[in-house]
Amino acid sequence: MNYKIAVLPGDGIGPEIIQQAIKVLKAVGTKFNHRFEFSEAPVGAAAIKSTGSPYPDETHKLCMESDAVLFGAIGDPKYDNDPKAKVRPEQGLLAMRKKLGLYANIRPVTTFKSLIHKSPLRPDLVEGADFVVVRELTGGIYFGEPRGRSEDGLTAYDTCVYHKEEVQRIVKLGFEYASRRNRRLTVVDKANVLATSRLWRETVQEMAPEYKDIEVDYMFVDNAAMQIIQWPKKFDVMVTENMFGDILSDEASVITGSLGLLPSASVGIHTSVFEPIHGSYPQAAGKDIANPLATVLSAAMLLEVSLKLTAEAEAIRQAVSRSMDAGIVTEDISEGKAFRTSEVGDWLAGHL
Ligand code: IPM
Numbered sequence: 013m014n015y016k017i018a019v020l021p022g023d024g025i026g027p028e029i030i031q032q033a034i035k036v037l038k039a040v041g042t043k044f045n046h047r048f049e050f051s052e053a054p055v056g057a058a059a060i061k062s063t064g065s066p067y068p069d070e071t072h073k074l075c076m077e078s079d080a081v082l083f084g085a086i087g088d089p090k091y092d093n094d095p096k097a098k099v100r101p102e103q104g105l106l107a108m109r110k111k112l113g114l115y116a117n118i119r120p121v122t123t124f125k126s127l128i129h130k131s132p133l134r135p136d137l138v139e140g141a142d143f144v145v146v147r148e149l150t151g152g153i154y155f156g157e158p159r160g161r162s163e164d165g166l167t168a169y170d171t172c173v174y175h176k177e178e179v180q181r182i183v184k185l186g187f188e189y190a191s192r193r194n195r196r197l198t199v200v201d202k203a204n205v206l207a208t209s210r211l212w213r214e215t216v217q218e219m220a221p222e223y224k225d226i227e228v229d230y231m232f233v234d235n236a237a238m239q240i241i242q243w244p245k246k247f248d249v250m251v252t253e254n255m256f257g258d259i260l261s262d263e264a265s266v267i268t269g270s271l272g273l274l275p276s277a278s279v280g281i282h283t284s285v286f287e288p289i290h291g292s293y294p295q296a297a298g299k300d301i302a303n304p305l306a307t308v309l310s311a312a313m314l315l316e317v318s319l320k321l322t323a324e325a326e327a328i329r330q331a332v333s334r335s336m337d338a339g340i341v342t343e344d345i346s347e348g349k350a351f352r353t354s355e356v357g358d359w360l361a362g363h364l
């Protein structure tokens with residue numbers, strides 16, 4: 013089969029890690045007889061530099077016309093300490109999510125045996141932890157209006173807004189993930205304080221009877237933050253609003269031993285986007301040292317979720333496991349000799 017994949021490398025280490033995922037996808041294409049057509053487009057700080065916009069119309073058009081989007085990373089320290097900057101790279105990511113209608117971000121948290129000792133948690137707490145964070149991605153305080161500054165500049169405000177349908181569609185996805193897994197759904201909110209959270213809770217309570225075989229529990233976000241590090245194994249599927257999901261998924265990812273290993277999928281109305289959950293790691297940009305595995309595993313999610321190529325996705329996951337067993341990994345997770353980003357990509361492609 014022929015598939016069109018839009019490639020948005022973005023900033024920092026984005027281009028070099030994306031390169032490895034492309035190598036791996038090409039190898040999968042050869043092995044399984046598929047043709048992947050890759051088209052590259054700018055996003056983030058790189059796009060501001062070349063076009064003035066962090067998510068140019070041309071890039072959006074390419075995404076809309078593709079079967080899936082492979083995304084690197086976004087962000088540039090130049091903007092982080094400049095609160096007055098008019099355009100910011102992150103606006104590109106948010107605009108992309110909104111325009112593609114990507115209301116759900118799926119972040120699987122899995123542990124790898126060979127990495128358990130790198131976890132900041134005790135091995136007995138973390139070994140075998142395996143859950144999915146389903147984060148709402150196009151609503152809440154990230155997008156609510158009004159937002160801004162008062163005339164005198166002394167007051168700033170953001171608004172957290174959720175409509176019932178937005179809650180229903182993400183919660184439905186949460187239930188569906190839970191039915192395919194261990195049938196436990198944890199709803200994370202702050203219903204003791206926030207009206208939006210009470211809408212979430214009410215909506216889940218209305219929907220729960222349709223999913224009788226799923227055990228639902230509700231947890232305030234502060235408690236959830238604590239339980240993730242105390243009993244990470246108790247979670248199966250966690251569904252939550254945009255900002256809570258942003259924070260908790262970062263927390264969840266580090267307990268596995270490396271941020272450099274976790275992929276994600278953003279799905280919704282139009283083309284789905286697949287990206288590593290780590291950021292643009294500007295200190296490492298261009299040095300050929302960044303861990304490409306989260307991006308390679310994101311490519312596996314792309315094959316499975318968007319193109320329905322399950323065996324192909326599994327082949328990538330196996331190759332990644334083998335590379336870790338064989339110690340063909342970058343410096344962040346290596347025990348002995350550290351391999352370069354490009355060497356890991358070559359090894360994976362060769363192995364496939
Ligand atoms: C993420 C990132 C983004 C977010 C930033 C870069 C805007 O942290 O994908 O989790 O907050 O959603």
Ligand code: MG
Nearest residue numbers: 257258259262
């Ligand atoms: Mg984040």
